[in-house]
Amino acid sequence: xxxxxxxxxxxxxxxxxxxxxxxxxxxxxxxxxxxxxxxxxxxxxxxxxxxxxxxxxxxxxxxxxxxxxxxxxxxxxxxxxxxxxxxxxxxxxxxxxxxxxxxxxxxxxxxxxxxxxxxxxxxxxxxxxxxxxxxxxxxxxxxxxxxxxxxxxxxxxxxxxxxxxxxxxxxxxxxxxxxxxxxxxxxxxxxxxxxxxxxxxxxxxxxxxxxxxxxxxxxxxxxxxxxxxxxxxxxxxxxxxxxxxxxxxxxxxxxxxxxxxxxxxxxxxxxxxxxxxxxxxxxxxxxx
Amino acid sequence: xxxxxxxxxxxxxxxxxxxxxxxxxxxxxxxxxxxxxxxxxxxxxxxxxxxxxxxxxxxxxxxxxxxxxxxxxxxxxxxxxxxxxxxxxxxxxxxxxxxxxxxxxxxxxxxxxxxxxxxxxxxxxxxxxxxxxxxxxxxxxxxxxxxxxxxxxxxxxxxxxxxxxxxxxxxxxxxxxxxxxxxxxxxxxxxxxxxxxxxxxxxxxxxxxxxxxxxxxxxxxxxxxxxxxxxxxxxxxxxxxxxxxxxxxxxxxxxxxxxxxxxxxxxxxxxxxxxxxxxxxxxxxxxxxxxxxxxxxxxxxxxxxxxxxxxxxxxxxxxxxxxxxxxxxxxxxxxxxxxxxxxxxxxxxxxxxxxxxxxxxxxxxxxxxxxxxxxxxxxxxxxxxxxxxxxxxxxxxxxxxxxxxxxxxxxxxxxxxxxxxxxxxxxxxxxxxxxxxxxxxxxxxxxxxxxxxxxxxxxxxxxxxxxxxxxxxxxxxxxxxxxxxxxxxxxxxxxxxxxxxxxxxxxxxxxxxxxxxxxxxxxxxxxxxxxxxxxxxxxxxxxxxxxxxxxxxxxxxxxxxxxxxxxxxxxxxxxxxxxxxxxxxxxxxxxxx
Numbered sequence: 022x023x024x025x026x027x028x029x030x031x032x033x034x035x036x037x038x039x040x041x042x043x044x045x046x047x048x049x050x051x052x053x054x055x056x057x058x059x060x061x062x063x064x065x066x067x068x069x070x071x072x073x074x075x076x077x078x079x080x081x082x083x084x085x086x087x088x089x090x091x092x093x094x095x096x097x098x099x100x101x102x103x104x105x106x107x108x109x110x111x112x113x114x115x116x117x118x119x120x121x122x123x124x125x126x127x128x129x130x131x132x133x134x135x136x137x138x139x140x141x142x143x144x145x146x147x148x149x150x151x152x153x154x155x156x157x158x159x160x161x162x163x164x165x166x167x168x169x170x171x172x173x174x175x176x177x178x179x180x181x182x183x184x185x186x187x188x189x190x191x192x193x194x195x196x197x198x199x200x201x202x203x204x205x206x207x208x209x210x211x212x213x214x215x216x217x218x219x220x221x222x223x224x225x226x227x228x229x230x231x232x233x234x235x236x237x238x239x240x241x242x243x244x245x246x247x248x249x250x251x252x253x254x255x256x257x258x259x260x261x262x263x264x265x266x267x268x269x270x271x272x273x274x275x276x277x278x279x280x281x282x283x284x285x286x287x288x289x290x291x292x293x294x295x296x297x298x299x300x301x302x303x304x305x306x307x308x309x
Numbered sequence: 310x311x312x313x314x315x316x317x318x319x320x321x322x323x324x325x326x327x328x329x330x331x332x333x334x335x336x337x338x339x340x341x342x343x344x345x346x347x348x349x350x351x352x353x354x355x356x357x358x359x360x361x362x363x364x365x366x367x368x369x370x371x372x373x374x375x376x377x378x379x380x381x382x383x384x385x386x387x388x389x390x391x392x393x394x395x396x397x398x399x400x401x402x403x404x405x406x407x408x409x410x411x412x413x414x415x416x417x418x419x420x421x422x423x424x425x426x427x428x429x430x431x432x433x434x435x436x437x438x439x440x441x442x443x444x445x446x447x448x449x450x451x452x453x454x455x456x457x458x459x460x461x462x463x464x465x466x467x468x469x470x471x472x473x474x475x476x477x478x479x480x481x482x483x484x485x486x487x488x489x490x491x492x493x494x495x496x497x498x499x500x501x502x503x504x505x506x507x508x509x510x511x512x513x514x515x516x517x518x519x520x521x522x523x524x525x526x527x528x529x530x531x532x533x534x535x536x537x538x539x540x541x542x543x544x545x546x547x548x549x550x551x552x553x554x555x556x557x558x559x560x561x562x563x564x565x566x567x568x569x570x571x572x573x574x575x576x577x578x579x580x581x582x583x584x585x586x587x588x589x590x591x592x593x594x595x596x597x598x599x600x601x602x603x604x605x606x607x608x609x610x611x612x613x614x615x616x617x618x619x620x621x622x623x624x625x626x627x628x629x630x631x632x633x634x635x636x637x638x639x640x641x642x643x644x645x646x647x648x649x650x651x652x653x654x655x656x657x658x659x660x661x662x663x664x665x666x667x668x669x670x671x672x673x674x675x676x677x678x679x680x681x682x683x684x685x686x687x688x689x690x691x692x693x694x695x696x697x698x699x700x701x702x703x704x705x706x707x708x709x710x711x712x713x714x715x716x717x718x719x720x721x722x723x724x725x726x727x728x729x730x731x732x733x734x735x736x737x738x739x740x741x742x743x744x745x746x747x748x749x750x751x752x753x754x755x756x757x758x759x760x761x762x763x764x765x766x767x768x769x770x771x772x773x774x775x776x777x778x779x780x781x782x783x784x785x786x787x788x789x790x791x792x793x794x795x796x797x798x799x800x801x802x803x804x805x806x807x808x809x810x811x812x813x814x815x816x817x818x819x820x821x822x823x824x825x826x827x828x829x830x831x832x833x834x835x836x837x838x839x840x841x842x843x844x845x846x847x848x849x850x851x852x853x854x855x856x857x858x859x860x861x862x863x864x865x866x867x868x869x870x871x872x873x874x875x876x877x878x879x880x881x882x883x884x885x886x887x888x889x890x891x892x893x894x895x896x897x898x899x900x901x902x
Contacts, residue, residue, distance in 0.1 A: 063732045063733070083735055085737040088569065089596055092565060095533075095561065096569050096570065097573065098570060098573070099533065099569075100729070102557050103531060104578070125565075282559070283552055289530050291704070292555035294580070298692055300554075301554075302692040309510070309512060
């Protein structure tokens with residue numbers, strides 16, 4: 022395994038994020054995790070959505086794809102199917118993943134492709150200047166909900182668990198060590214792994230601040246006796262009242278989408294297209 | 310006397326088995342050496358509802374529907390009610406009178422009625438009502454003079470996999486039908502002479518199968534799609550075949566996923582496609598723009614049906630041309646090509662992949678229900694003639710990081726394209742405007758250059774686009790333009806008009822975007838009348854033609870928007886009426902030429 026440094030995954034592109042944005046912590050943890058795993062930038066496909074968090078793909082030296090709003094997961098799923106040798110990571114914000122992309126989120130979970138998905142949750146829409154997001158608290162006052170957000174916040178990880186998730190983790194961008202460990206575990210997990218990171222928006226969300234999170238998160242999986250392979254315990258952890266649980270909350274083994282689609286070992290991207298001409302011609306017999 | 314041209318229609322309720330019987334008779338006509346076209350007119354439901362299946366046989370390849378129905382096999386009264394007006398004078402109707410009778414007001418005197426208790430015979434003589442379809446085949450064969458040996462051969466072939474008992478039952482059903490005709494009716498209806506020739510080495514294939522096959526041969530190894538009529542056949546075909554060739558098919562959760570998956574696979578270096586129809590195409594619009602700006606080669610098959618909204622899902626229309634050409638915010642280069650025959654469905658789909666990769670943009674293959682779900686006879690397809698040109702793809706080796714620029718400005722606007730895994734090629738592919746290295750920028754000069762680079766590909770590709778096909782007489786006074794499934798009825802109209810002394814020229818467009826302005830300008834030169842034949846209300850093709858040739862008084866739209874394909878007589882009559890012409894001899898309008 023090549024010795025890699027987080028710097029090997031840095032780009033020269035200056036960041037467009039606000040100073041103090043939680044996403045900086047996520048980016049540096051991701052670089053650290055990739056370096057510690059000995060990944061090469063050429064073998065990493067990094068697919069992101071749209072929004073502040075979606076900009077992350079511009080800051081990771083890799084094969085990066087910054088597509089349309091909410092569609093990172095179908096792109097990432099197909100990249101993995103097209104070349105199963107790649108390390109495929111998708112990333113985006115809570116709006117990208119849980120609002121406009123919620124449909125794809127559920128189906129990516131069902132399929133279980135060997136893809137890691139990092140959701141940076143700041144509980145607001147940052148790039149459009151602070152509207153309610155699917156994870157904003159009920160009553161959250163924002164420009165389009167001046168009398169308070171009327172919706173119930175979405176519990177993305179619980180939704181994923183119900184849809185058949187095989188890896189669920191939650192981190193906090195001010196706790197880099199834990200984030201690095203869970204991103205590494207997520208990438209190494211064979212199947213669809215979700216890492217949701219509490220990533221404060223320092224510009225628009227004046228409620229869910231760094232200080233607020235420090236008061237309201239708990240490293241739940243450090244609780245004695247917590248077994249991350251217990252689906253019911255995981256659901257209880259994710260849906261309980263009280264502090265937000267952090268850590269690897271659930272982990273399960275299930276055949277991946279690549280396995281279930283019978284994908285050959287040779288990456289589809291490297292199939293010799295010139296081969297099998299005789300087989301192709303003989304198919305016409307069925308139409309004679 | 311109509312020699313070797315017959316249109317047979319099976320009409321009944323969906324689920325009655327009209328399709329199986331129709332396919333059988335299509336196969337029999339093929340084996341008799343005739344050219345066949347089939348047309349499915351079925352409701353958007355699985356059981357019940359009036360359905361009909363048309364099989365047109367003639368001696369001309371690539372014809373479509375005939376002028377009228379020669380022989381209607383009506384399994385119920387509804388079929389008579391729905392199609393009595395489409396009957397050709399002198400034609401005949403086989404009616405199952407087991408439980409219904411034909412009221413007097415429907416009894417056209419210029420058609421011959423063969424009322425046969427098909428269901429009763431099936432039940433009483435053969436013990437299974439379901440085989441009334443096969444009995445009707447025996448009846449029809451005896452009435453129009455099909456080779457009985459060929460009929461038996463094909464019935465055996467179709468039912469072989471169901472076992473000898475089923476084969477035997479169906480052969481006996483054929484015999485029962487033939488016997489009934491001999492015992493009850495004196496002779497055959499006049500006017501139908503089918504001469505048996507040699508089948509030769511030919512295929513009978515549906516347009517959608519030809520598209521899927523063309524894609525596979527062209528190296529497509531990834532398809533994502535969401536089931537939608539009339540495009541689902543492509544997804545089903547690929548699902549069976551792609552895995553055998555190292556590829557993969559995904560049934561996506563919606564069309565948004567289908568197209569973005571297609572982009573993902575193409576970005577990773579796989580020849581990828583999706584297939585959809587109007588409603589799905591609407592959902593795919595945003596991602597098509599992404600393919601344009603990211604210069605990702607994708608092939609999108611559009612099997613058009615009637616719109617707007619749900620429209621008539623199983624009926625044909627050419628109303629999505631504007632959508633394919635103009636849809637989406639912003640401006641991207643794109644290609645729209647339209648096959649006019651089953652053979653072209655194979656060939657142009659293969660071409661689409663080369664165009665997509667060579668010029669790194671989305672390519673639409675536009676077809677419609679009356680072609681993509683229709684079967685036709687054709688000579689075997691030449692797999693060896695399909696060349697795979699992957700353009701400036703860098704799938705192996707390495708490039709030098711810092712020097713390599715994914716969106717480099719080049720003379721033809723096409724940049725060398727690396728795929729993930731190639732050392733040194735790491736870059737960002739952003740849907741935002743970017744510089745040659747893929748870095749997001751809003752710089753004014755870069756923006757203008759990037760627009761010119763991308764849009765300029767449309768000019769660079771001109772010589773690679775499928776050319777229009779000229780039919781008829783090049784310097785005739787009357788010019789006709791059309792595309793897609795209308796190729797058949799227009800080409801037939803051109804031939805029959807010529808036989809009656811009216812010469813016409815017909816340009817079958819195969820590239821619809823970039824619009825072939827030069828070809829059209831050249832084609833209409835010297836014409837006294839220009840007709841644009843299309844299946845939509847607003848004249849989408851005619852508007853494009855008018856933009857090229859100017860507002861001519863002599864530009865005439867021939868349009869049909871009832872969900873049904875053109876019959877050649879509709880084109881013939883439009884031309885004659887508009888131009889104030891008559892044929893030398895009225896009889897020449899007949900289909901036998």
